[in-house]
Amino acid sequence: MQRHDYLIIGGGMVAANAVNGIREHDDRGSIAILGAEPDGPVTRPALSKKLWTDPEFTYDRIWMSPEQDEHTTLYTDTRVESINRDEKTVTTASGEVHGYGRLLLATGGTVVTLDDLPAGDRVLYFRTVRDYDRLRELSGGQRHIVVVGGSYIGTEIAAALVQNDTRVTLIYPEEVLGSKMFPKSLASRFHQTYLDQGVRLLGGRSVDNGQVHGDSITLALDDGSTLEAEAVVFGLGVTPNVALAEQAGLEVDDGVVVNERLQTRDEAIFAAGDIARYPDRILGRQRIEHVDHANQSGTTVGHIMAGSQERYDHTPYFYSTVFDMAYKAVGALDSSLETVEDWATPQQQGVVYYLKDGRVKGVLQLNMDPDKLDKARAVLADTSPQSEETLKGRIGIA
Structure with missing residues (x-):
């Protein structure tokens, strides 16, 4: 068994920021990050924004490097199966056991998928750097790609693709794009901007299922029509990964419930980022999935785990940039x-x-x-x- 002063489950932006936060107060404590994905932390928003639209923002700039010293270790492709709070250990899918002094749950979310259309080479549920790499391979050359989802990821990916020599059809549930978020006049402008940029909009529709045929895919829509494309990209949101916390007997309510110090009912276990349901000083109890929260809550929980007496008093913002x-x-x-x-x-x-x-x-x-x-x-x-x-x-x- 390996024992660490600080153990972080989850290898995303929260983890990288937490390491930075810990190191501001403790430059020698041992830190281990157990990440389920094959890659280390990246600046995830760039995968649907800057990498497509800013030629000066190069691929190498997305990578974060939490393993910044000899006392910090990043484990990739490492999925945690259970937490033993009495022994202060976690066990991975491969049977390895890691002990901890303080534990951070930063497990993020799992993308929402369709039961009848599993992920594959031409079916992407957009979330990871591998999804970005594959979409880059599939796009361009006036190939046709269907994007499903009218919220942040769907609208950003549709905008990114159409600006990179790709024909785009965007499918979303409301009649006017953006009408769930924006007042009527602004939603109308948002909708028209996509049309002006050449995106085909199919509002009030959804995808039931699809079939891949070699280099193409046929999608069956809920109105009985079909659509042919080279690929489909889904941006249907995520569900918080709370199974570990639930199994460990921590309080879960649409996220892992924490106090103003991002601490669970177990004083040695903390949660931050997408999974944390925390008491926002202005908005009340919230669970927020945006990057500002990942950055700020990650840094703050690192401070707190390393001995700071501060509280998480930041009210996060969220943003999007299209056209x-x-x-x-x-x-x-x-x-x-x-x-x-x-x-x-x-x-x-x-x-x-x-x-x-x-x-x-x-x-x-x-x-x-x-x-x-x-x-x-x-x-x-x-x-x-x-x-x-x-x-x-x-x-x-x-």
Whole structure:
């Protein structure tokens, strides 16, 4: 058995940031990362954004290097099967046992898949660097690729592909692309931008199943029609990997429940990133899957595991960039809520506030400087009733 001062289950961005956080307080404690994927941590957002659209952002820049010293070891292709809290050990699928002083659960999420269409060379459930590599091989040359999903990954991949000499069909459940998140006017612009860029939009549809035939795939849609393409890419979201925590008897509720120090009911076990259900100081208890949370919660939990007395008091933002639309947001983006729009130029630069019962629940900033995000957090933290009169002009747009 190998014993480590700090043991991290999960080899993603949270793990890499946690190592950095630990090393700010402890430069010699032994750290081991047990990652199930074949590769080490990468800056995952680049897989659907910058690697496709920024020629100066090269492939080598995606890799993170948590194994930064002789006291840190990264294990890839290593899946943990169980946690023994009494013995403070974990056991891997190959039977190896690792002991820990403090344990971090950073297991992330598993992509949602269709039962009747398993992943393969031409069926990608986009998540990993291997998925990016394969999609690069399949794209270009005006090949036809179908993208399924109208949320962050689906819209980003569709935009990335069409800007890289690929014919794209985007299938999504709502009639107007973006209408679940954006108010009507902004959703209309979002939708039209994809059409203007040459993306074929099939709204109100879903994929039932498909069949691969050599170098092509035939997809069967829910309306009885079929669609031929060279490949299909799914972006249907993820489910949090909480089975280990549940098996270990930790509290689980749509994620691993932690306190303001990202600590579970077991004082030696912590959770951060996608799986952590934590008490946000502004938004209340949340589980957030975006990169800012992975970075900030990873670093903070590293500090705490190494002895810091701090709390995780950051309210994360999330963002997406497609074509000429770069938006950042804090809180809930739900178009069923009341919205107040404050534009410098119509649907080009401005702020959208999302309200429920007079309280601001979310703030979206389109094509604005990131230094305005703290102002968005301040609006969310304000518990007084708000209206169009009190909100317009509150966050400077210029």
